Every structure is written in structure tokens, then in C-alpha cells.
Amino acid sequence: MDSKTLCLGVLMLGDATGYEIKKHFEEGPFAHFHAAGFGSIYPALNALLAGGLVTCTELSQQGRPDKKVYSITEQGRSAFRRALHKPPAEDTFRSEAIFMMFFAELLDRDHLSNVFEGHLSHYRQCVERMAGQDMSGAGSGRQFVHGMGLAIYRAVVGYMERHRGMVLAEADLTRHSSDPAGDPAGDPAATKRQPAESGS
Secondary structure (H helix, E strand, O other), X not given: OOHHHHHHHHHHOOOEOHHHHHHHHHOOOOXXXXXXXXXXXXXXXXXXXXXXXXXXXXXXXXXXXXXXXXXXXXXXHHHHHHHHOOOOOOOOOOOHHHXXXXXXXXXXXXXXXXXXXXXXXXXXXXXXXXXOOOOOOOOHHHHHHHHHHHXXXXXXXXXXXXXXXXXXXXXXXXXXXXXXXXXXXXXXXXXXXXXXXXXX
């Protein structure tokens, strides 16, 4: 989905500021399957405004800049429905933490442990956040998407907890194999201690 469609989707749920739209993708109903930041949200809103798909109302705030609240128009609703009827693009997934863990044998154990535990902590927080959301009044589609996201997060947490030793053991094995302490040939001092061969 392009940024304009994402913004229209949020506004289908109700009027919102640019900041509130961003929050929907950080900790709201879209957080587990899409991302959007100010760098894409505000250009999209400006384009939607120019195309008559949204309107903007400026509300004055004491001691602060006016707050811009965006609302979707009927033209915007029609455009959003058309966008929903297009074939979806294939899902993409990116994770720097998982990429690092792929090369676990190249990392020292402390760094690898920090990467692993940080990734696990993130997914635990996602589970806690989603489990605390009240979906009782939501439509069936929203309940389904929420439940699927929660199931995925719980599956990741469960897998990482069960297989923690698998990835961390790789760093231990690599460190042991590269440690010269147990290999006299890799210890210059030990080499000096070797008795000289007697001549024949």
C-alpha cells in the first residue's frame, strides 16, 4: 500500500492529526503489519488534500501552533474502496537482528546475547501490548487481523525461548575453537616451553 492509501485507511476510522495517524502505525491497530513515518505521512496528506480526498481543519491551541485535523471526504472513501480491490503486493519482512543472528558464528557472545535478548524483549512487549487491547467492539476483520498478529508474536517468543541455546551455543563453540588456551601450537609461550629435539 502506498502512503496515501494508508492515510486514507486511518481516516476511515475517524478524523486524525498527522501525529495521530503515525501513532496508528507505532502502537495502534496497524503496528504489527505496516509502518509509516512523518516523512511519508505529511507528503501523502498534502497530496490527498490537493486531490480533494481529505479536508483539513485548523484548530487553535493556546501557546502552541494550530493543530491540523484531517477528515476523509466521500471522494476519499471511494478512492480507498477502489484501492482495497486491487491485488495485494507480496508481503515483505526485514530484520537486522535476524540478519545478525544468521551470522552468529562471527559475533562475540556478549554482542550476540544482547541482540538476541533485545529482539526477544521487543516481541514480548508486542505480545503484552496487543493482548491488552480490547477488541470486543471491533468488526470481524479487525478481530481476525489482531488475533493473527498476536498469534505470530506469541509464536516468535515461544520459539526464541525454546531455542535460545541453539544460537548462543554457536558463539560459544566459535570462541572455544579460536581460543589458543587449549592448543599449545597456538600459544607462543607454550611453544617456547617445548623441549628442544635432540640431534641424532
